[in-house]
Every structure is written in C-alpha cells, then in structure tokens.
Amino acid sequence: MRPDDEREYVAYVSGALPGLRRLAHLLCGDPHRADDLVQTALTRLYVHWRRARAADDLDRYTRRILVRSFLNERRLAWARVRLTGAPADVPHPAAPGPPDVETREEVRAALERVPPRQRAVLVLRFLCDLPVAEAAEVLGCSPGTVKSQTAHGLARLRTLLDGPAERGRPR
Amino acid sequence: MNERGPDEQEREAARLLGALRGFEPPGDPSPGAPGRAVRAGRRRVRARRGAAAALSAAAVAAAVVLPGSLPPSGGGGRPVTGAERFDPSRPAFRVGSAGGFTPASYQASPGVQRALLRPEDPDGPLRGTDGVVEMYPEGDLPPGSAGKAPAGRAAPDVHDRRARWLDAPVLRPGAVEMAWEWKPGAWGFVSLKGPGANRARTHLVALGVVPAGTPGVPDTPPATASPRASATPAAPGG
Numbered sequence: 001m002r003p004d005d006e007r008e009y010v011a012y013v014s015g016a017l018p019g020l021r022r023l024a025h026l027l028c029g030d031p032h033r034a035d036d037l038v039q040t041a042l043t044r045l046y047v048h049w050r051r052a053r054a055a056d057d058l059d060r061y062t063r064r065i066l067v068r069s070f071l072n073e074r075r076l077a078w079a080r081v082r083l084t085g086a087p088a089d090v091p092h093p094a095a096p097g098p099p100d101v102e103t104r105e106e107v108r109a110a111l112e113r114v115p116p117r118q119r120a121v122l123v124l125r126f127l128c129d130l131p132v133a134e135a136a137e138v139l140g141c142s143p144g145t146v147k148s149q150t151a152h153g154l155a156r157l158r159t160l161l162d163g164p165a166e167r168g169r170p171r
Numbered sequence: 172m173n174e175r176g177p178d179e180q181e182r183e184a185a186r187l188l189g190a191l192r193g194f195e196p197p198g199d200p201s202p203g204a205p206g207r208a209v210r211a212g213r214r215r216v217r218a219r220r221g222a223a224a225a226l227s228a229a230a231v232a233a234a235v236v237l238p239g240s241l242p243p244s245g246g247g248g249r250p251v252t253g254a255e256r257f258d259p260s261r262p263a264f265r266v267g268s269a270g271g272f273t274p275a276s277y278q279a280s281p282g283v284q285r286a287l288l289r290p291e292d293p294d295g296p297l298r299g300t301d302g303v304v305e306m307y308p309e310g311d312l313p314p315g316s317a318g319k320a321p322a323g324r325a326a327p328d329v330h331d332r333r334a335r336w337l338d339a340p341v342l343r344p345g346a347v348e349m350a351w352e353w354k355p356g357a358w359g360f361v362s363l364k365g366p367g368a369n370r371a372r373t374h375l376v377a378l379g380v381v382p383a384g385t386p387g388v389p390d391t392p393p394a395t396a397s398p399r400a401s402a403t404p405a406a407p408g409g
Binding site: 001004006008009010013014020021022024026031032038039042043046047068069072087093104106107111125128145150154157158161 | 177181188191207211213216219331
C-alpha cells in the first residue's frame with residue numbers, strides 16, 4: 001500500500017473504531033473476543049483497502065467485513081455452539097423498570113445465546129438501526145432471509161428473557 | 172411460530188433489546204489498534220504475494236521438469252489456487268460416525284483432506300457400500316468438477332452452510348454425492364457408493380464432518396500418506 005493510502009486508511013480506521021468496537025461487543029459478548037474480531041476485520045480491511053475505498057459506502061463495507069468475520073469464526077467454532085445451553089446459562093427474567101446494569105447484562109447474556117446469524121440480524125437491525133435491505137447487504141443474503149431470521153431471533157430472545165410460559169408479559 | 176408485522180416486530184425488539192440501546196463497550200478503543208492492523212495487513216499482503224510467487228514458480232518448474240505429471244489439457248485439472256492450504260502434518264477436520272458409516276482412514280495433504288468411510292456394521296445392510304469425504308481449501312475443487320463450483324439442486328444445509336446435490340458425481344461415477352460450502356469459496360464433498368447409498372445418509376455423513384479440535388466427535392484414524400487430488404480414492408472395503 002502506498003504511504004498516502006496507508007495514511008488515509010489509518011485516518012478512517014481511527015474514526016470508525018468506536019462504532020466497530022460497539023458492534024463487535026454486541027455480537028460477541030466477550031470483550032476479548034470482540035477486540036480480536038475488530039483486529040481481524042481491520043487487517044482484512046487493510047488488505048482490501050483499494051476495493052473498500054472504491055465501495056459506494058465505506059462504512060457499510062467495513063461493517064460487512066466485521067460481521068462476516070464474526071460469522072465465519074462462529075461457523076468454525078461449532079463446538080462452542082454445541083456445548084452451550086446448560087440451565088445455568090439461562091438468564092432470569094429481567095426486572096421491570098428502566099435499564100440498569102443488571103438488566104443490560106441479562107439481555108446481553110440472552111443475546112449471546114441466540115444463534116450467531118440471527119443475533120447478527122437483531123444487532124444490525126435494532127441496535128445499529130440498519131434497514132432490512134442494508135442488513136441483507138451486510139450479511140450477504142436476501143431481505144426475505146433477514147426478515148425470517150429477525151422473526152426467529154426475536155422468538156428465541158423472547159423465550160430466553162420471558163420464559164416459555166410468560167410470552168407477551170410486559171417488562 | 173406466530174407471524175408478526177414489521178411494526179409489532181419493532182415494538183417487540185424495543186421491548187427485548189431496549190436495555191442495550193446506547194450500549195458502549197467497556198474501556199477505551201486501543202489507540203494502537205490501527206497501527207497493529209497496518210502491521211498485520213502488511214504481513215498478510217507480503218505473505219499473499221510470496222505464496223502467489225511461489226505457486227507460479229512451482230507451476231513453471233513443474234511444467235518444465237515434470238511435463239508428464241500435469242493433467243491432460245481439458246481434463247478437469249485443479250484450478251490455480253489462492254494462498255490457502257491445509258497443514259499437511261495433521262488432519263484439518265474430524266469425521267464422525269454418521270449415517271451408518273465410520274471413518275476407516277484419513278489422508279491429509281495441503282490441497283485436499285480425504286477420509287475413507289466403511290460401514291459401521293460390516294455385515295449389516297450397508298455391506299458393499301462405502302464412502303469418501305473430501306474437503307478442499309478455498310479455490311480448489313476435485314478434478315472431476317472441471318474447475319466448476321458444485322451446481323445442482325439445493326440440499327439441506329450442512330452446519331448452516333448451503334449445500335447441493337450433485338446430479339453428476341465428481342468424485343466417483345455412480346455414487347450419490349453432495350457438496351457444501353464449508354466456508355466461503357471452499358467446498359466439502361461426500362460420496363457414497365453401493366447398494367445402501369442414498370441422500371439421507373449422505374447428508375448425515377456431511378453433518379458428521381467438523382473442524383479438527385471439536386470435542387465430542389471421535390478421532391478419525393491417524394493421517395496416512397498425502398493423497399494426490401487426482402487419484403481415485405480406493406474403496407475402504409468392508
């Protein structure tokens with residue numbers, strides 16, 4: 001990479017870093033893994049910087065790298081997916097009232113138990129406020145798939161947070 | 172599952188995920204992160220260039236020194252690959268017992284990882300049927316595929332990855348075969364051949380293939396000599 005390109009890359013990454021960290025933490029839950037994920041994504045962005053810079057929306061391109069890195073990593077870690085699910089992992093129903101630290105941790109713990117692709121859809125749509133079409137573009141799937149994954153992800157989250165017998169209970 | 176409209180989904184998402192809105196990760200962004208990424212990126216770019224150059228040099232050397240060893244033109248030789256290769260010193264995958272089959276041997280090489288399967292019960296209904304699993308790195312494909320990515324009717328996903336039934340087998344003529352994209356651009360293949368071969372068993376065998384190091388799956392037999400991708404797998408017998 002030419003020095004000018006490299007300076008441009010560093011300037012962009014420095015500005016984008018807080019947003020990428022937030023997205024990675026929401027996807028991973030574990031702060032160490034999240035920081036590793038960000039580093040992986042930034043390295044890939046460096047390698048593909050010329051193509052990235054030519055993209056219509058550099059932020060979206062970068063988010064796509066990060067989300068796909070997350071999904072790829074999860075795919076190759078099937079064991080972790082398979083071994084979760086002990087009863088102790090299930091969070092207790094969150095208490096009503098404004099979000100506090102405890103509630104936030106409960107929701108995070110529940111979100112972590114949603115399958116990775118559904119989790120990515122929920123995070124992109126409802127915590128990064130991306131429209132369906134943009135979430136589909138980031139994930140490399142159709143808008144219809146995003147909608148169905150949204151429905152499945154919300155159902156899973158509802159079961160985890162409300163419990164199967166308490167669906168629809170206002171919190 | 173209940174179908175919910177977009178507005179209801181929004182409300183439900185706000186209720187369930189509202190506590191995470193405004194979430195900020197703990198700690199400050201590491202100021203060294205961009206610099207580390209630049210250094211890692213430079214290494215990655217250098218490695219890719221080096222691998223491409225080495226591959227080109229090897230191809231030229233092979234063409235000059237071993238002209239007879241190259242596949243015949245138009246015969247479906249393996250496409251030129253990217254830098255990604257398997258570590259030949261150890262299996263990259265574990266193949267579990269599934270669909271009535273169990274691994275008989277495992278061959279590890281940089282360009283293909285191959286497991287030969289035999290029936291779990293040699294005297295059972297799968298007698299005379301055998302299987303082959305071949306896993307390829309990104310950019311590589313079996314010689315029988317003529318360099319084309321697997322095409323065919325959609326098969327059930329394998330570990331959440333898209334899969335295809337192969338109407339024209341690429342590993343062994345007359346076999347029931349499926350392929351799945353175990354990671355982007357990289358394909359795995361299962362081939363079952365014999366009286367007990369069918370699609371349901373083929374899919375089960377594919378589901379039994381997991382990355383090495385995955386607990387809960389019995390070890391495959393020790394890796395044997397590296398296979399050549401163009402070699403026709405020998406039936407494991409049984």
